Amino acid sequence: xxxxxxxxxxxxxxxxxxxxxxxxxxxxxxxxxxxxxxxxxxxxxxxxxxxxxxxxxxxxxxxxxxxxxxxxxxxxxxxxxxxxxxxxxxxxxxxxxxxxxxxxxxxxxxxxxxxxxxxxxxxxxxxxxxxxxxxxxxxxxxxxxxxxxxxxxxxxxxxxxxxxxxxxxxxxxxxxxxxxxxxxxxxxxxxxxxxxxxxxxxxxxxxxxxxxxxxxxxxxxxxxxxxxxxxxxxxxxxxxxxxxxxxxxxxxxxxxxxxxxxxxxxxxx
Amino acid sequence: xxxxxxxxxxxxxxxxxxxxxxxxxxxxxxxxxxxxxxxxxxxxxxxxxxxxxxxxxxxxxxxxxxxxxxxxxxxxxxxxxxxxxxxxxxxxxxxxxxxxxxxxxxxxxxxxxxxxxxxxxxxxxxxxxxxxxxxxxxxxxxxxxxxxxxxxxxxxxxxxxxxxxxxxxxxxxxxxxxxxxxxxxxxxxxxxxxxxxxxxxxxxxxxxxxxxxxxxxxxxxxxxxxxxxxxxxxxxxxxxxxxxxxxxxxxxxxxxxxxxxxxxxxxxx
Numbered sequence: 001x002x003x004x005x006x007x008x009x010x011x012x013x014x015x016x017x018x019x020x021x022x023x024x025x026x027x028x029x030x031x032x033x034x035x036x037x038x039x040x041x042x043x044x045x046x047x048x049x050x051x052x053x054x055x056x057x058x059x060x061x062x063x064x065x066x067x068x069x070x071x072x073x074x075x076x077x078x079x080x081x082x083x084x085x086x087x088x089x090x091x092x093x094x095x096x097x098x099x100x101x102x103x104x105x106x107x108x109x110x111x112x113x114x115x116x117x118x119x120x121x122x123x124x125x126x127x128x129x130x131x132x133x134x135x136x137x138x139x140x141x142x143x144x145x146x147x148x149x150x151x152x153x154x155x156x157x158x159x160x161x162x163x164x165x166x167x168x169x170x171x172x173x174x175x176x177x178x179x180x181x182x183x184x185x186x187x188x189x190x191x192x193x194x195x196x197x198x199x200x201x202x203x204x205x206x207x208x209x210x211x212x213x214x215x216x217x218x219x220x221x222x223x224x225x226x227x228x229x230x231x232x233x234x235x236x237x238x239x240x241x242x243x244x245x246x247x248x249x250x251x252x253x254x255x256x257x258x259x260x261x262x263x264x265x266x267x268x269x
Numbered sequence: 270x271x272x273x274x275x276x277x278x279x280x281x282x283x284x285x286x287x288x289x290x291x292x293x294x295x296x297x298x299x300x301x302x303x304x305x306x307x308x309x310x311x312x313x314x315x316x317x318x319x320x321x322x323x324x325x326x327x328x329x330x331x332x333x334x335x336x337x338x339x340x341x342x343x344x345x346x347x348x349x350x351x352x353x354x355x356x357x358x359x360x361x362x363x364x365x366x367x368x369x370x371x372x373x374x375x376x377x378x379x380x381x382x383x384x385x386x387x388x389x390x391x392x393x394x395x396x397x398x399x400x401x402x403x404x405x406x407x408x409x410x411x412x413x414x415x416x417x418x419x420x421x422x423x424x425x426x427x428x429x430x431x432x433x434x435x436x437x438x439x440x441x442x443x444x445x446x447x448x449x450x451x452x453x454x455x456x457x458x459x460x461x462x463x464x465x466x467x468x469x470x471x472x473x474x475x476x477x478x479x480x481x482x483x484x485x486x487x488x489x490x491x492x493x494x495x496x497x498x499x500x501x502x503x504x505x506x507x508x509x510x511x512x513x514x515x516x517x518x519x520x521x522x523x524x525x526x527x528x529x530x531x532x533x534x535x536x537x538x
Contacts (some may be wrong), residue, residue: 140524243327248418261527
């Protein structure tokens, strides 16, 4: 097998003021800049290789010499797909990395297209996130959604799936599972309802229907709320029913990613 | 109702080199120092109040003037239980806080006693953690364990429950649920087995028994593994059976806290 990366020579970047490096950093740091440009920054040997294999468009890739030696197969997959490749210094790698132990592979990628709401599958099983703020929770939900074979994830406000921490927590699932990001979740839920789907709001309210007693059926959208304030009133108002995971003890709620895992398990098992 | 904190005068600390402040910071930062001293550092209005109400021994409490005004009820609960109280400056609060938006209430507390292995309830339902490293995962597991009414959590190596991030993620559950920390999880599992309990290792290995087909019974210990490497061979070797959460797609495993949530749900529902 040929690991081209090891034997190839790339133009070397060592300055933080290089325009491509500045673009990478800006994409790491700013959700609004990601939205404007439709690009995102990705870091890590395995996940950059996953992106290449999954067919994500890679504009620019950066490698340290050490990474080319240490991760030849991952680097090779990226090199084959990237429009441009650069070598970066070890020092620069440390500066642009979002992690403590950077692996030395970075990409600037094009965001995937939202799936169109017209393509919401009326027999599908979806989870919807109403203003989830924590990127690690968001990433964990995407990872679990893929593992449990959900049809897709509807992201209504809050953290975006291209946040570096969310990307890391999702372990590549964000690059594969169908995602529809919307600024108007209530209207999307009304649309799903009109298609004959059941829309369900999850709540810590113990008077809601227990998740075990939820009707088992195809065509369902289950909403998870914000970490602090739960599901917004606007979203509750348009949902067909409310469900809850019963709790004991003095814990008043579950971590959003843990609650989502239990709900998705019950929806798909 | 009397909010004593607002009207009380506490000795004021403004220097980072104050011995009590140094102790707080050392406890925040060092797991080995926490182990040696049997103390831990706690931060946050609600959680410090929870600690006081739950009966955690509070050696020292620190408050900013703003916190005494803003959280009078929480502060009051802490003041009633703390051996010593100090006022700290806003600047010092920012320096010792582990969070971005500190609330200005901090405590040095005495760790709870491990429950004795002799008190492992043979009809109980326990989750055991084999070298879990991520404090947010550990905290989320404790929170879910309390919410689902587990009998207790066995912590075998890895992150300690008094890590500041773990305490925060547990939302107070670490101060209430029974915890047994052990450096020898295999021997504890053998002990549980001899008591007639079923010991179960969870694994992403799809050839293991599906969690849905796990025998429903009292007296069970279910082990969750390390985030990267799963359950150690030593622990697998002593477990009575292996179970798995079936997965689809290209996701190869679940986030440890999400997997733990599904397992605890199945164990207790």
